[in-house]
Amino acid sequence: NAGVMQNPRHLVRRRGQEARLRCSPMKGHSHVYWYRQLPEEGLKFMVYLQKENIIDESGMPKERFSAEFPKEGPSILRIQQVVRGDSAAYFCASSPGQVFNEKLFFGSGTQLSVL
Amino acid sequence: SQQGEEDPQALSIQEGENATMNCSYKTSINNLQWYRQNSGRGLVHLILIRSNEREKHSGRLRVTLDTSKKSSSLLITASRAADTASYFCATDPKGQGGSEKLVFGKGTKLTVNP
Numbered sequence: 324n325a326g327v328m329q330n331p332r333h334l335v336r337r338r339g340q341e342a343r344l345r346c347s348p349m350k351g352h353s354h355v356y357w358y359r360q361l362p363e364e365g366l367k368f369m370v371y372l373q374k375e376n377i378i379d380e381s382g383m384p385k386e387r388f389s390a391e392f393p394k395e396g397p398s399i400l401r402i403q404q405v406v407r408g409d410s411a412a413y414f415c416a417s418s419p420g421q422v423f424n425e426k427l428f429f430g431s432g433t434q435l436s437v438l
Numbered sequence: 439s440q441q442g443e444e445d446p447q448a449l450s451i452q453e454g455e456n457a458t459m460n461c462s463y464k465t466s467i468n469n470l471q472w473y474r475q476n477s478g479r480g481l482v483h484l485i486l487i488r489s490n491e492r493e494k495h496s497g498r499l500r501v502t503l504d505t506s507k508k509s510s511s512l513l514i515t516a517s518r519a520a521d522t523a524s525y526f527c528a529t530d531p532k533g534q535g536g537s538e539k540l541v542f543g544k545g546t547k548l549t550v551n552p
Binding site for chain 1: 442468469471473478479480481482483486526528538539540541542543544545
């Protein structure tokens with residue numbers, strides 16, 4: 324059973340370009356979470372999705388950021404018109420149920436660098 | 439908002455010694471979890487302790503939870519160089535209105551010297 328798969332592992336973009344980060348949850352997991360981590364910092368919650376639904380996007384910037392988890396295929400975190408401040412490690416995690424009862428399984432992350 | 443705060447921020451010990459990390463949080467919780475992160479990697483779950491539990495063991499790990507003080511501690515006994523990593527506590531605050539998510543602290547960076 325493969326773990327949470329994230330790609331790409333590293334992504335370099337110039338200011339103004341779009342970044343697309345992909346996450347395939349573990350088989351059987353229907354809950355997906357995206358977190359952002361700056362150097363020497365903890366993880367900051369961005370968005371929580373279930374299949375075809377955004378449950379909580381309270382941690383997402385209001386502009387330029389969007390996320391989806393379609394019925395088929397991976398979850399996508401999309402950042403439009405990237406700026407240098409978007410440079411960070413973006414982690415996806417999945418769980419089979421809600422976290423009051425379950426642990427999270429994390430991917431290895433996508434390191435986004437904006438030039 | 440930051441729910442958990444780990445203490446100390448950094449800890450350096452010799453192999454064989456015990457390492458203790460603390461976590462304080464602000465609101466009532468359903469559970470508290472500890473994760474480990476090796477440099478440049480994703481987080482790995484270590485242990486989950488529920489709000490009605492006071493202590494839990496897993497191998498060389500011992501976790502305590504004091505809900506009256508809103509604090510938890512992670513003890514790693516007989517540390518090894520391979521335990522070098524950052525350790526994060528994460529809480530599942532109550533009353534999130536159906537949006538159950540984990541909120542992470544900033545972590546403790548543990549270095550175990552051989």
